[in-house]
Amino acid sequence: MDHYLIPRKIASGFAACLLILAGMHAAGILPAARLAGAIPVFCPFELLTGIPCPGCGMTRAVLCLVSGNPSDALLYNPFSFFLLTLITASILPRRWLKRVPTGVRAMLPPAYAVILGLVIAFWIFDRLLPALAA
Amino acid sequence: MRCDNCGNESPEGSRFCIKCGKEFGASSERITVCPHCGVQIAPGSLFCSACGKSIGAPQGEVNHGRTSQPPLSEPPTRPLTSNIALDVVLSVITCGIYWFFWQARQMRAINYLLGQERYSFWLWFFLTLITCGLYNIYYEYYMAQGIVEVQDVRGYPRSKDLPVLSLILTIIGLNIVTDAIQQNEINKIFGK
Numbered sequence: 001m002d003h004y005l006i007p008r009k010i011a012s013g014f015a016a017c018l019l020i021l022a023g024m025h026a027a028g029i030l031p032a033a034r035l036a037g038a039i040p041v042f043c044p045f046e047l048l049t050g051i052p053c054p055g056c057g058m059t060r061a062v063l064c065l066v067s068g069n070p071s072d073a074l075l076y077n078p079f080s081f082f083l084l085t086l087i088t089a090s091i092l093p094r095r096w097l098k099r100v101p102t103g104v105r106a107m108l109p110p111a112y113a114v115i116l117g118l119v120i121a122f123w124i125f126d127r128l129l130p131a132l133a134a
Numbered sequence: 135m136r137c138d139n140c141g142n143e144s145p146e147g148s149r150f151c152i153k154c155g156k157e158f159g160a161s162s163e164r165i166t167v168c169p170h171c172g173v174q175i176a177p178g179s180l181f182c183s184a185c186g187k188s189i190g191a192p193q194g195e196v197n198h199g200r201t202s203q204p205p206l207s208e209p210p211t212r213p214l215t216s217n218i219a220l221d222v223v224l225s226v227i228t229c230g231i232y233w234f235f236w237q238a239r240q241m242r243a244i245n246y247l248l249g250q251e252r253y254s255f256w257l258w259f260f261l262t263l264i265t266c267g268l269y270n271i272y273y274e275y276y277m278a279q280g281i282v283e284v285q286d287v288r289g290y291p292r293s294k295d296l297p298v299l300s301l302i303l304t305i306i307g308l309n310i311v312t313d314a315i316q317q318n319e320i321n322k323i324f325g326k
Contacts, residue, residue, distance in 0.1 A: 004295035006311070007318045013219055014311065043307075044266040053267075055307020079306040112298040119305050 011090035022066040032067035036060040051131040054123040082115060214243035215324045218317050222310055236313060240277065243320050247284045253277065274304040274312050281319050293319060
């Protein structure tokens with residue numbers, strides 16, 4: 001069986017939401033860049049412990065992405081790029097995936113385990129340890 | 135006891151018919167419940183008498199060892215499937231309050247499909263609350279495992295990466311994407 005991606009219907013829904021936000025930003029209705037700097041902490045984990053969770057910064061990162069500012073998105077939360085890649089890959093026609101060289105495809109099955117390791121390593125080294133040291 | 139195949143009488147407790155050699159009870163190993171709608175069907179049916187779907191050939195990667203499925207109890211009166219887009223929108227505009235009702239419904243659906251009270255809403259609610267949401271990360275993984283188990287038992291193609299994908303998406307704060315994906319799998323099992 002193919003590597004499991006997000007069902008296309010759902011991925012298209014989220015992609016449409018992102019495009020609508022980007023459109024609103026382009027039309028000047030949504031001050032995405034200003035909003036990204038002004039969002040209060042609403043993560044219950046960070047509110048209680050003072051340590052940002054691995055998902056903290058995702059709203060700001062998405063706002064940066066829709067306002068065409070990928071470098072800030074990377075700083076707020078690098079996994080916003082994983083989200084973007086996953087959604088894009090889920091929308092692409094499945095037969096395109098079949099054209100990916102077998103050598104590359106052989107590396108795909110453990111991909112999620114690797115990403116999970118990255119998420120945990122990122123949280124420990126980029127957020128937990130600095131927050132504890134401060 | 136009487137053989138289904140040739141009609142000959144064999145001594146009580148025989149494993150095989152003494153006349154034609156057919157194994158007793160072999161027919162009870164076969165499907166007696168439709169994997170699609172859960173209705174009781176005659177052993178050996180190729181198509182379900184209630185929904186008309188094919189019994190013999192589920193697609194994709196399924197468990198080949200098990201062909202009979204546990205019968206489903208009476209369906210609960212409250213709905214078990216839902217419109218995913220509506221769930222997502224309602225969860226966002228109610229700042230997450232609706233999400234709790236959505237989770238409760240997913241738990242009811244999987245408990246019903248598994249035929250056991252595996253997921254408890256109040257236990258989840260309490261543990262999620264006192265761990266500031268950390269328990270929910272584990273819970274989404276556990277729920278995805280339940281969905282894969284139901285897919286195996288009911289002969290649907292299994293989403294083998296669903297648990298790890300649920301874990302990643304929930305850790306990076308995207309519970310709503312996880313729940314949308316899980317609801318999609320649940321809706322598929324119910325044929326919606």
